Amino acid sequence: MLIDQKLIDECIKGKREAQKKLYDVLAAKMFGVSLRYAANKEEAEDILQDGFIKLFQNLQNYKGKGSFDGWAKRIFINTAIDSYYNKSKSLKSVDTLWESSEGIIQDNDVLSDITVEETMRLIQQLPEGKRSVFNLYAIEGYTHKEIAKMLNISENTSKSQLAKARKILTKRMNQINKVQKSKSTVS
Amino acid sequence: MKSNLDDLFKRKLENVEISPSDEIWANIEQNLSDLPNVNKSGISYTKPVILSAIILIVAFFIYLGVDFKNETENTAITAESMHNRTIKPKPTIEQNQNANNFSNHAISIRKYYQVDVPEKMNSKKPTWIHSKENHLSIFPKKDELVVFEKKGYYLNAPGIEKDDKILFSDSDGEIRLTYKVKTVTGQFLFIDLSDLEKGYYSIEIQKNRTGKVHKHDAIKIQ
Numbered sequence: 567m568l569i570d571q572k573l574i575d576e577c578i579k580g581k582r583e584a585q586k587k588l589y590d591v592l593a594a595k596m597f598g599v600s601l602r603y604a605a606n607k608e609e610a611e612d613i614l615q616d617g618f619i620k621l622f623q624n625l626q627n628y629k630g631k632g633s634f635d636g637w638a639k640r641i642f643i644n645t646a647i648d649s650y651y652n653k654s655k656s657l658k659s660v661d662t663l664w665e666s667s668e669g670i671i672q673d674n675d676v677l678s679d680i681t682v683e684e685t686m687r688l689i690q691q692l693p694e695g696k697r698s699v700f701n702l703y704a705i706e707g708y709t710h711k712e713i714a715k716m717l718n719i720s721e722n723t724s725k726s727q728l729a730k731a732r733k734i735l736t737k738r739m740n741q742i743n744k745v746q747k748s749k750s751t752v753s
Numbered sequence: 754m755k756s757n758l759d760d761l762f763k764r765k766l767e768n769v770e771i772s773p774s775d776e777i778w779a780n781i782e783q784n785l786s787d788l789p790n791v792n793k794s795g796i797s798y799t800k801p802v803i804l805s806a807i808i809l810i811v812a813f814f815i816y817l818g819v820d821f822k823n824e825t826e827n828t829a830i831t832a833e834s835m836h837n838r839t840i841k842p843k844p845t846i847e848q849n850q851n852a853n854n855f856s857n858h859a860i861s862i863r864k865y866y867q868v869d870v871p872e873k874m875n876s877k878k879p880t881w882i883h884s885k886e887n888h889l890s891i892f893p894k895k896d897e898l899v900v901f902e903k904k905g906y907y908l909n910a911p912g913i914e915k916d917d918k919i920l921f922s923d924s925d926g927e928i929r930l931t932y933k934v935k936t937v938t939g940q941f942l943f944i945d946l947s948d949l950e951k952g953y954y955s956i957e958i959q960k961n962r963t964g965k966v967h968k969h970d971a972i973k974i975q
Contacts, residue, residue: 580785582782585785586778586782593772593773593777593778594771594772594773595768597770597771597772598766598768598769598770601769601771602766608962608963611773611777614773614777615781615784618777618781619781619784619785622781622785682765682769685762685766686766689762689766700762703759704756704758704762704763705759705763732758732759735758735762736758
């Protein structure tokens with residue numbers, strides 16, 4: 567279903583039916599985005615819920631420039647970033663546990679052999695800050711300069727976090743690759 | 754520089770769609786029902802906000818005028834009333850929310866506090882504060898303080914649930930007030946802060962369901 571201006575106008579007027587329609591159109595896609603930025607399903611649900619409330623509160627600010635999907639997605643990304651700030655202090659100690667990971671991908675096809683859920687889990691297992699940077703850079707396509715501004719960090723920190731995120735993901739993928747190969751050898 | 758790893762994940766996850774549970778919409782709908790009814794007419798809420806601000810300012814100055822007159826008439830009474838205003842913090846209090854007294858509180862202002870949100874905190878846009886201004890204004894009446902948003906200010910705490918706790922700790926780290934959410938009427942909370950002395954407080958939200966703790970920077974009550 568397309569999102570037209572009439573539907574948006576009705577949502578701005580507070581028509582619940584229209585709001586539900588808009589939710590139905592966006593929910594699955596935005597839940598996919600939320601899951602990427604969250605550590606687990608519960609956190610993603612919080613981001614989704616808060617994001618939709620912000621979206622409905624700010625609909626009148628959408629001026630029709632660019633796609634509505636893109637505008638909405640930015641709200642959910644910002645909500646996820648807000649959530650990251652709320653937790654950042656308590657997660658610092660966990661963050662350091664991952665920093666010594668290294669390695670290169672031994673088989674690029676490994677990702678095509680695992681499910682979306684497993685791929686999502688790889689992202690979710692990244693420490694909070696690295697997960698945000700990896701999502702923003704690798705998947706959304708933001709530059710380090712833009713990420714630095716969004717996360718209130720330096721560009722160098724953004725680059726460093728991305729490099730560490732890649733190392734962690736590479737290591738995890740190689741582990742999965744080994745397991746898959748050993749399974750195929752046994753069978 | 755983009756790596757092939759980035760592309761692998763981008764291809765796999767960029768357009769993933771996963772349906773959330775039905776409970777999510779139910780929660781959103783409940784939150785939307787409890788929001789101030791600012792957009793339903795489709796009219797900008799700028800004018801009502803300005804009007805409300807004018808009414809509040811006028812009411813405040815009327816109160817100041819009455820208070821000033823009393824002070825000039827009887828200095829002894831003023832001294833006594835000032836003494837009575839001294840607030841002793843209690844370690845823990847719990848109270849019910851009452852979200853239906855918005856208009857009453859907006860009119861009957863007996864005291865005025867302002868809570869400054871430090872600039873660094875504002876830049877982080879914490880989700881529980883939804884304000885374009887640099888401060889939240891708190892208008893207490895009797896034993897209750899009301900934190901309003903926009904028309905006045907509300908404390909905005911989306912995702913807050915029954916049995917969640919909000920802890921206010923002083924600069925020594927001692928918990929001065931524990932607010933336990935007994936009923937959820939939406940994302941807006943009414944919290945009695947009148948037992949807190951002036952000063953800086955850090956805030957923690959303890960989620961009962963998940964056990965998670967959301968920490969926030971210090972606020973100042975002055």
